[in-house]
Amino acid sequence: MPVVTVEMWEGRSRRQKRALVAAITEAMVRHAGAKPDHLHVIIHEVPKQNWGRAGRLSDGTEA
Amino acid sequence: MPVVTVEMWEGRSRRQKRALVAAITEAMVRHAGAKPDHLHVIIHEVPKQNWGRAGRLSDGTEA
Amino acid sequence: MPVVTVEMWEGRSRRQKRALVAAITEAMVRHAGAKPDHLHVIIHEVPKQNWGRAGRLSDGTEA
Amino acid sequence: MPVVTVEMWEGRSRRQKRALVAAITEAMVRHAGAKPDHLHVIIHEVPKQNWGRAGRLSDGTEA
Amino acid sequence: MPVVTVEMWEGRSRRQKRALVAAITEAMVRHAGAKPDHLHVIIHEVPKQNWGRAGRLSDGTEA
Amino acid sequence: MPVVTVEMWEGRSRRQKRALVAAITEAMVRHAGAKPDHLHVIIHEVPKQNWGRAGRLSDGTEA
Numbered sequence: 001m002p003v004v005t006v007e008m009w010e011g012r013s014r015r016q017k018r019a020l021v022a023a024i025t026e027a028m029v030r031h032a033g034a035k036p037d038h039l040h041v042i043i044h045e046v047p048k049q050n051w052g053r054a055g056r057l058s059d060g061t062e063a
Numbered sequence: 064m065p066v067v068t069v070e071m072w073e074g075r076s077r078r079q080k081r082a083l084v085a086a087i088t089e090a091m092v093r094h095a096g097a098k099p100d101h102l103h104v105i106i107h108e109v110p111k112q113n114w115g116r117a118g119r120l121s122d123g124t125e126a
Numbered sequence: 127m128p129v130v131t132v133e134m135w136e137g138r139s140r141r142q143k144r145a146l147v148a149a150i151t152e153a154m155v156r157h158a159g160a161k162p163d164h165l166h167v168i169i170h171e172v173p174k175q176n177w178g179r180a181g182r183l184s185d186g187t188e189a
Numbered sequence: 190m191p192v193v194t195v196e197m198w199e200g201r202s203r204r205q206k207r208a209l210v211a212a213i214t215e216a217m218v219r220h221a222g223a224k225p226d227h228l229h230v231i232i233h234e235v236p237k238q239n240w241g242r243a244g245r246l247s248d249g250t251e252a
Numbered sequence: 253m254p255v256v257t258v259e260m261w262e263g264r265s266r267r268q269k270r271a272l273v274a275a276i277t278e279a280m281v282r283h284a285g286a287k288p289d290h291l292h293v294i295i296h297e298v299p300k301q302n303w304g305r306a307g308r309l310s311d312g313t314e315a
Numbered sequence: 316m317p318v319v320t321v322e323m324w325e326g327r328s329r330r331q332k333r334a335l336v337a338a339i340t341e342a343m344v345r346h347a348g349a350k351p352d353h354l355h356v357i358i359h360e361v362p363k364q365n366w367g368r369a370g371r372l373s374d375g376t377e378a
Contacts, residue, residue, distance in 0.1 A: 001166070001197075001242060001247070002195055002196055002197035002198075003129050003166060003168065003195075003196040003197075003199070003256065004194070004195050004196075004213075005070075005193070005194045005196075006191055006192075006193050006217075006221075007191055007192040007193075007194075007257075007294055008190075008191035008192075008217075008221055008223070009190070009191075011261035012084075012190055012222075014112055014122075014220055015115065015122070016220055016221060016222075017112060017115075018086070018120050018121060018241060019121065019219075019220040020117075020216060020217070020220040020221050021115030022118050022221065023113075023212075023215075023220055024193075024213055024216050025115065025117070025118035025215035026118070026212075027212035027213050027216060028195075028209070028224060029206075030208075030212065031208040031209040031212055032195075032197060032201055032205055032209050032256065033201075033205075034197070035295065036118050037078045037116075037119075037164075038128070038164065038242065039116065039117065040114070040115065040116050040129060040164075040166070041114070041115035041116075042070055042109055042113065042114055042115075042129065043109075043113040043114070043115075044107070044109075044113070044296070045113065046294055046295075046296075047088060049266055049296070050269065050295035050296070051190070051279060051292070051293070051294055052190060052269075052273030052274075052276075052277065052293035052294075052295075053227065053275060053289075053291065053292050053293075054262050054277070054288045054289050055274050055278070055291075055315065056124050056270075056273065056274070057242070057266070057269060057270050057273055058190065059266075063091055064133075064177070064179060064184070064357070065132055065134035065135075066133040066134075066155075066355060066357065067130060067131070067132050067133075067150075067316050068130070068133075068259075068348070069128055069129075069130050069132075069154075069158075070128055070129040070131075071127075071128035071129075071154075071158060071160070072127065072128075072159075072182060074309035075140045075158055075159075076302055077309070077311075078310060079157055079158055079159075080301060080302065081308075081309050082156075082157040083153060083154070083157040083158050084304030084307060084309055085151040085155065085304075085307050085308070085309065086149075086152075086153035086157055087150055087153050087304075088143070088304065088306070089149075090149035090150050090153060090291035091146070091308070092144040093145075093149065094142050094149055095132075095134055095138055095142060095145070095146050096138075096142075096291075099306045099307050100305075100306050101179065101309075101353065101355075102305065102306065103303070103304065103318060103353075103355070104257055104303070104304035104305075105298055105302065105303055105304075106298075106303070107296070107298075107302070107305075107317065108189075108302065109130075114127070116127060116164065120171055121127065121290050131196075133320075134356055140238055140246070141238065143246060143369075144236060144246050146243075146246070147241030147244060147245065147341070148241075148244050149247055151241065151244035152244070153244070159227075161325070162243045162244050163242075163243050165240075165243065165244075166240070166241065166242050166377075167237035167240070167241035168196055168235055168239065168240055168241075169235075169240070169241075170233070170235075170238065170239070170359070172357055172359075174357070174358065175329055175332060176332065176357070176358035177356070177357055177358070178203075178332075178337075178339075178340065178355065178356035178358075179355050179356075180335030180340070180351045180352050180354065180370065180378065181336060181337050181340035181341070181351050181354075182333075182336065183332060184318055184331050185245065185329075186329075187212075190292070192255050192292060192294065194322075195337075197339050198341035203364055203372070206364060206365065206367075206372060207371075207372050208377075210347065210367030210370060210371065210372055211367075211370050211371070213367075214367065214369070215370070223372050225369045226368075226369050227290065227292075227368075228368065228370075229253070229290075229292070229366070229367065230253060230366070230367035230368075231322055231361055231362075231365065231366055232365035232366070232367075233359070233361075233365070234365065243263065253323075253324065253364075253366070253368060253373065254322055254323035254324075255322040255323075256319060256320070256321050256322075256323055256349075257319070257320045257322075258317055258318075258319050258343075259317055259318040259319075259320075260316075260317035260318075260343075261316065261317075261326075264347055265350075266349075268346050269349055269354075271346040272342060272343070272346040272347050275323055275338075275341075275342035275345065275346055276336075276339055276342050277327055277340035278317075279335060279342055280321075280335070281324075281337050282338065283334040284321075284323060284327055284331055284333075284335050284350065285327075285331075285333040286323070286345070294348055303316070305316060307355065310316065
């Protein structure tokens, strides 16, 4: 009965999200013994301006 | 001094959010001994297209 | 179909957690129109040594 | 460059976690265009006593 | 290899976010021994209407 | 009135956590205009066995 949260940059299509949810669910069922009925996958789309790595924002204006 | 995060579908009214925050706060004070002054409730409104359950997105176009 | 995460200090009894889960669920059903069957409440018990407020750890050894 | 957080009941073996991390990473690379090098998967193992669904704790003593 | 998530009210400028990411990264490197290359800082900007404290929403219409 | 959550490997000392909380708080006050009194920093210490990067667990037994 897990909850999986995905933090990623915004901009994926609905088609990509659908495939992603299906694949993560299958991974949870196969490898963690989860039952799909109570398995949630929540996607947080984060603007690049709100994501830092290595001390810098990811929106590319630093370069 | 807890922090409660609510992940739910977008679309609740301000009135509903206000009542929800009040009720969750009361539950925390009554049952967990929390002091309200430092108790935060954060609501993440998630588009249905970003929420999967049982391997499918929740925006209903799968049916 | 919400997911509620509670971050709080460790140390509540099972009885308190049970009452807390029931009360938060009721709040979500009443005020956010959630259906209880897919409603999860996840409690993270955080040691006071791992919780800071106002710039200080909460384990009281600062005083 | 995503971060995936998995909240699930405690008790999976290291072998299961390893397979789970590999499969989720592959799903992110294939369907979300993620580069694996900066892709993190964080597993929170939650005691059943700290997980409620449908208003009840998951440790089975409610029945 | 940490992940730092900041939940705060919406409305900070890109300049503020950039300085914030740099300062948090420096804090993690200096005090937690983190290597910056794999260190992520994710900012969730939360509308005041979605943030409760002390049982009340933060958008100021309660006063 | 922010909440900062730090996910990092377990094993930092109390002294390190104390310095980390102070430095992150200072960063939030200086760069995001936060008031320290309602500013929480929550540290989740994650076992290396529960942290994957680049598709592999971080406990080093993969090498």
